[in-house]
Amino acid sequence: MEIKKILNNSVAISIDSNNKEIVVMGKGIAYAKKVGDQIDPLHITKKFVLSSMQYPQKILDLLADVPLECVEITDNIVQYAKEKLSLEYLDTLYISILDHIRVSIERYQDGIIINNKLLWDIKNFYKEEFEVGVYALNLIEQVYGIKMQEDEAAFIALHVASAKTNDDIGQTYEITHFIQNITNIVKYYFNLEYQFESLNYHRFVTHLKFFAIRLFSNPNNSNKLFNNDLLDMIKERYIDAYLCSLKVKKYIEEKYQYHLDSDEILYLTLHIAKILGGR
Numbered sequence: 001m002e003i004k005k006i007l008n009n010s011v012a013i014s015i016d017s018n019n020k021e022i023v024v025m026g027k028g029i030a031y032a033k034k035v036g037d038q039i040d041p042l043h044i045t046k047k048f049v050l051s052s053m054q055y056p057q058k059i060l061d062l063l064a065d066v067p068l069e070c071v072e073i074t075d076n077i078v079q080y081a082k083e084k085l086s087l088e089y090l091d092t093l094y095i096s097i098l099d100h101i102r103v104s105i106e107r108y109q110d111g112i113i114i115n116n117k118l119l120w121d122i123k124n125f126y127k128e129e130f131e132v133g134v135y136a137l138n139l140i141e142q143v144y145g146i147k148m149q150e151d152e153a154a155f156i157a158l159h160v161a162s163a164k165t166n167d168d169i170g171q172t173y174e175i176t177h178f179i180q181n182i183t184n185i186v187k188y189y190f191n192l193e194y195q196f197e198s199l200n201y202h203r204f205v206t207h208l209k210f211f212a213i214r215l216f217s218n219p220n221n222s223n224k225l226f227n228n229d230l231l232d233m234i235k236e237r238y239i240d241a242y243l244c245s246l247k248v249k250k251y252i253e254e255k256y257q258y259h260l261d262s263d264e265i266l267y268l269t270l271h272i273a274k275i276l277g278g279r
Helices: 056-065 068-085 091-109 119-125 127-144 150-165 169-190 199-217 228-237 239-256 262-276
Strands: 005-008 011-015 021-025 046-049
Touching: 005 056, 011 056, 021 056, 056 091, 068 091, 068 127, 068 150, 091 127, 091 150, 119 127, 119 150, 119 169, 119 199, 127 150, 150 169, 169 199, 169 239, 169 262, 199 262, 228 239, 228 262, 239 262
Parallel strands: none
Antiparallel strands: 005 011, 011 021, 021 046
């Protein structure tokens, strides 16, 4: 494989068998080499097809500047996330985590620590993704000797959650904030404490995640009609949960200009009722 451009000692640009420009990475693969020299494929640990990437120049600038240790840590994190969450491998996840790790290490080395306002919520709403973040922090401590706060694990968890739903991290942040607000409405309406390990709580949060994805992906919903007889029956059986769902409905309509359909109110009422134990 011939070198077309050298970014640093461990990153170069070449052409693959499909005549596409690719970035190849591996410890010292470009050391003491020049354009036109050959790279041993056995020493390549990572490849990117540039044409498949968004903002390729930004990515090249990142890869040219990032230490190899960060690349190796990122490889381990993404592989762990892929196995734990059955993720399809996404180059965008690799790049976003690589960039975040590089910046966070620089921040900690400069004594700059950023708190994550959604730490508690991310730990509860994205448990498996948060475990990936904790795994990442352990790797960083092993390699760099830097012990980071859980806030960084939560930031990494958001990157993983974004890849899982194929959303950008800004939307994942909005979804997390949305879930936080809805669960708080229910919590303070009934003055209750959630059982975070319970199946009903997990189902409630999962329902809110998928609702939020629909909300942010298609804010102009079609106002479908459900079986009103069924809604009337549920309303009568779970009056407390239904009244709370109306409070949630009011918040969503005022905040997001999204009108909840009858079926959405029904499902929301059922989930709240299960949280309450059938009230």
